[in-house]
Amino acid sequence: MTTTDTAADYSTLKLDVPEGVQTVSITRDFAASPDKVFRAHIDPELFVKWCGPDSITNTIREWNATTGGNWSYVSNDDRGEYAFFGSFHEVRENERIVQTFTFEGFPDAVNLEILTLTDLGDGRTRLMSTSIFDSLESRDGMVASGMEHGIVEGYNKLDRLLVEA
Amino acid sequence: MADQLSKVFAALADPTRRDMVARLSVADSTVNELAEPYDVSLQAVSKHLKVLEDSGLVSRTRDAQRRPVHLEDNVFDLMTKWIERYKQQAEERYQRLDAVLEAMNADEEANDSDSSAASAEGSEDTSPHRKSRKGA
Numbered sequence: 001m002t003t004t005d006t007a008a009d010y011s012t013l014k015l016d017v018p019e020g021v022q023t024v025s026i027t028r029d030f031a032a033s034p035d036k037v038f039r040a041h042i043d044p045e046l047f048v049k050w051c052g053p054d055s056i057t058n059t060i061r062e063w064n065a066t067t068g069g070n071w072s073y074v075s076n077d078d079r080g081e082y083a084f085f086g087s088f089h090e091v092r093e094n095e096r097i098v099q100t101f102t103f104e105g106f107p108d109a110v111n112l113e114i115l116t117l118t119d120l121g122d123g124r125t126r127l128m129s130t131s132i133f134d135s136l137e138s139r140d141g142m143v144a145s146g147m148e149h150g151i152v153e154g155y156n157k158l159d160r161l162l163v164e165a
Numbered sequence: 166m167a168d169q170l171s172k173v174f175a176a177l178a179d180p181t182r183r184d185m186v187a188r189l190s191v192a193d194s195t196v197n198e199l200a201e202p203y204d205v206s207l208q209a210v211s212k213h214l215k216v217l218e219d220s221g222l223v224s225r226t227r228d229a230q231r232r233p234v235h236l237e238d239n240v241f242d243l244m245t246k247w248i249e250r251y252k253q254q255a256e257e258r259y260q261r262l263d264a265v266l267e268a269m270n271a272d273e274e275a276n277d278s279d280s281s282a283a284s285a286e287g288s289e290d291t292s293p294h295r296k297s298r299k300g301a
Contacts, residue, residue, distance in 0.1 A: 013259055015252040020178025024251075028259050032266035040265050050261035123270070136178075137171040143251045
């Protein structure tokens with residue numbers, strides 16, 4: 001899982017949503033060293049700058065980015081408020097972050113994200129993230145919801161499409 | 166509605182049903198035609214068809230006597246659309262991370278030139294969260 005083809009180019013994101021397997025995997029290269037990519041994930045001030053689109057304000061409630069620590073934040077947009085929480089199962093400097101993730105709107109669903117950083121040299125880093133969901137339904141719900149936002153909008157559209165179908 | 170989507174994913178999780186969908190994407194077929202290549206009972210094929218029908222992936226015309234099975238392309242497209250949308254949002258998110266990293270790189274360069282005389286250690290301590298980082 002930590003081996004990767006460093007000759008390959010993932011400057012645009014590669015997404016893998018395998019059929020019948022409750023995982024989502026992402027591979028993406030960044031033009032910065034692993035310590036910076038790592039810091040952008042665990043420093044809450046940096047994290048809120050990129051974790052959501054401009055239309056959403058993210059407010060950190062708790063943030064203890066250490067092995068065994070916890071996190072939670074609230075996202076606000078014009079439709080309402082969405083809260084998320086989880087644990088930092090493992091925070092290994094510049095290499096690996098393992099987190100759990102729950103959307104409070106679906107409190108019974110949880111996923112485990114294993115994120116690894118590989119130094120590609122020349123100030124480049126490959127991020128590989130695998131999210132393992134508690135069920136196929138949770139995984140599919142996550143994909144269908146367009147990730148953490150637009151859940152209502154998404155389901156409305158899906159409703160319409162399914163009616164047409 | 167996530168249930169509907171789960172049904173689609175679940176329906177496609179089975180290799181025989183995937184194969185049926187692939188063949189139906191070429192042309193409508195009767196149950197007998199669909200069953201032909203598989204070494205299973207017609208009953209088993211009907212069961213698979215039922216799962217595909219429940220998911221909305223296929224439909225069967227009620228009026229025609231041979232009741233051909235038809236692939237509902239739009240439901241199939243829907244899956245692709247959701248995955249594409251998810252991918253696009255993830256990519257947008259990482260483009261924002263690109264921008265943050267670019268700013269960090271620029272900061273570092275500025276600090277490097279600032280601290281050519283002094284020690285660079287001071288710049289390391291600007292984050293209020295260094296304690297938690299070292300705690301790991």
